[in-house]
Amino acid sequence: MNIEELAQLPKESIVQLLEILRKDQRSIDGFWFLKVEESHGLERAVAMDASIWGKMGRINAKRLQRAFDLGEPGIPALIQAIELDPLWLFFGYNVEQISSTQAVVRFTDCLPQKGRRKIGKEVFPCRSVGEGYFTNFAKVIDSRIEVQCGFCPPEKYSEDLWCEWHFNINE
Numbered sequence: 001m002n003i004e005e006l007a008q009l010p011k012e013s014i015v016q017l018l019e020i021l022r023k024d025q026r027s028i029d030g031f032w033f034l035k036v037e038e039s040h041g042l043e044r045a046v047a048m049d050a051s052i053w054g055k056m057g058r059i060n061a062k063r064l065q066r067a068f069d070l071g072e073p074g075i076p077a078l079i080q081a082i083e084l085d086p087l088w089l090f091f092g093y094n095v096e097q098i099s100s101t102q103a104v105v106r107f108t109d110c111l112p113q114k115g116r117r118k119i120g121k122e123v124f125p126c127r128s129v130g131e132g133y134f135t136n137f138a139k140v141i142d143s144r145i146e147v148q149c150g151f152c153p154p155e156k157y158s159e160d161l162w163c164e165w166h167f168n169i170n171e
Helices: 003-007 011-040 042-067 075-084 086-090 111-118 127-141
Strands: 091-099 102-110 145-151 163-169
Touching: 011 042, 011 086, 011 111, 042 075, 042 086, 042 127, 075 086, 075 091, 075 102, 075 127, 075 163, 086 091, 102 111, 127 145, 127 163
Parallel strands: none
Antiparallel strands: 091 102, 102 163, 145 163
8 A cells, every 4th residue: 555545544544554553663673672682682682772763763853854844943842743753652651841941751651661571571771772762863853952861771660650851951
């Protein structure tokens, strides 16, 4: 099916296809990570994952800028881009604008980490993956934005709050 045919489908069918795509993407990412971990160890798998997700942060932000009017650079544009980013469909999250120069994103559901636990594996140290993705994503939206991890597995997390990321413009 090409894009023109897809556009002719009823909204409910498009949403169903997006849900399948979301599950496929999550499965591919998970299977890839597990295979690298099995072959090369957890540390190497995390390093490779961080490298790939760092590149994807930059790519996705650029794609979103081309596809949508994000307005002037700044925290509001970052929040809009976050809310449009299809890769965030892996997670339950909320984003809060604290001020014109600050925002925080809290991940309330983390399917990759839950999937690991479901198959009997411990959560993995994902800080470097998030740092690469969020820093590169934010820098495309506004080069002044700095990203700081509040916390993430394995240091701290709970079933309803997996990690927290702060986005700041220091003027």
